[in-house]
Amino acid sequence: MNSLKPLLIRTLQLALVLWAVVTILFLMFRLMPGSPLAAYIDPTFTEEQQEALIRQFGLDKPLWQQYFTYLVNLLKGELGYSFRYRAPVAERIWLLLPNTLILTFSSLIVAYVFGILAGAWLAWRRGSRVEVAALPVVLATRAMPEFWLGMVLLAIFSFSLGWFPAGGTRSAGTDYSSLWALYTSADFLSHLALPMLTLAIYSQGLPLLLMRSNMLDVMKEDFVTMAKVKGLSSYAVVVRHGARNALLPVVTSFAIAVGYQLQGNVVVESVFSWPGLGRELVAAVLASDYPLAQGAFLMIAIVVIAMNLIADLLYTFLDPRISHA
């Protein structure tokens, strides 16, 4: 009944992955052509700023010492100084992270809730006209490029109907006493609607199709048949025993979906001018703002890794064959 051990192993594995990502990032930015200072220092920085950075990151030391300093700085949250903003990278990232998290999770939650319900329903209505009509539509949403989908939604709901704003997170001239007030304001939510919907439509296909096919398999299982033989209600048969079991693999797919989702974020954040990490990463790379690019990349990796852990936790919680092995 030791449910903690596999989880501990998984946590260590993910910590190892994180360490690998961090190391690759270090090597990538240090081994770039040009001066080793290029990763942290922009020629337009003042003398004092340059010297402070050289000292902070040990840029005049041998590579292995730099690596060590880099790790220590990471642990302290020191990511260097953005070339473009002339401000600490960490500050910029903390500013953008909530936007990305809100967009990612709201769209994933909508996608998964919708996908799971619709998938279970389609499985239940197997062979009906609704199912026959719905499947190609779902497959089409999976094939649509997100930028195209985003543009179409923009054209319809923003430009023609004017229901939602075209981009950003808030209207000009608005001000909020706290971040919480901002994120719960109608203004913010109406800005969130279209990018969220774009990503949700883009992501719902995976849980929907998975849920549908799992459900079709589970409904053939003996325990579902036995639930019918027991004379249990159709709710008990379909939901309590059918859907509950079909859900397990869908949960695992959640972690994978977060990965795709963040990749999708880069595009959708750009289309909707959503100030998030994805858009920032692209902008930083284009502007050769290496410290910021490195920081944004690292943060995205951390989110993906954390989600993997959360999906594992959830799965362990949902499947007693693992938690009570």
Next chain:
Amino acid sequence: MDAPLLSVKDVSIAYKVGALDIVAVSNARFDVPQGSIVGLVGESGCGKTTMARALTRVIADNARIAAGQMQFAGQDIVSLSEKDMNSLRWRDIAFIPQSAMNSLDPVYRVEYQIVEVLRDRGGMSKSTARKRAVELFEMVGIDPGRLRDFPHQFSGGMRQRAAIALALALEPKLVVADEPVTALDVIIQRQILDQLRSLQRELGLSVIMVTHDISVVAYICDRTVVMYAGKVVEDCDTATLLNEPLHPYAMGLKNAFPDLHSAGTGILTPIAGSPPDLANPPHGCRFAARCPFATDQCRVEEPALTEDAPGHFVACHRAAEAVALREEAKQPGTWGTAA
């Protein structure tokens, strides 16, 4: 004599596969007397599960009860409305499946699954249901401390016992057990059959015991119905079936299985050949191709199930010669040559 609890009359059940109708059970008839264990025995594919599941009317999507009646305690299961049938399920007719592992939901504790049926179908409160679950576990010989385990934490024998506990939960009149011990080793088989036998006596249950194993029949069944290729070929009390079978298939089956009582020293002789294609059954006796005693009449005319002696039904043209045929059937050579 009391009226039987269940009376199956001329039941045919067909599976639709493409344009074909596979008649898995055809014109079956047998009775289950009040408070007895009736075996339903025959080779794999002869229609035992199909017949057994039809009694719950939870059958495959492509299956259909094409004809017949199943009189159960005054009602015909075949023509009952779905609502009335559902109220019969588990309260009056419970089922023990072959694979208890797959029939228990892996994500819920065993206790939950017993309590579920007690509450949803028995109308009990949660606390009464929990107490009853403890009782049931004690009844089938599992430590009630294991109630909060998940199915995968049980051994095969325990799962099968849990399935029995589940079946007895609402004190049904009839328990249909589909190969309840087939997956278990012989020692556990015997323990579970003993348990089932004593519970059956204690509770006055009627049981249909589906099995392909004649030794299980010999061990526990009062009466036995032998099926071959979807047909009932012999139906009588078990002692008669074992000692004085009238149907050549029943004679052959006896040679093909070891005895569960003893270590089984006799030589086993399987019946050569395989059953006919149910989508296109032969004219005449379905067993003719494998029967060492088949005559020309057997190949053209189908024998009807008739009552040879009171309570002894058989479908064979040569039933009258059974005494002589039994002697011949004891020779191992008799069965090897049929093809």
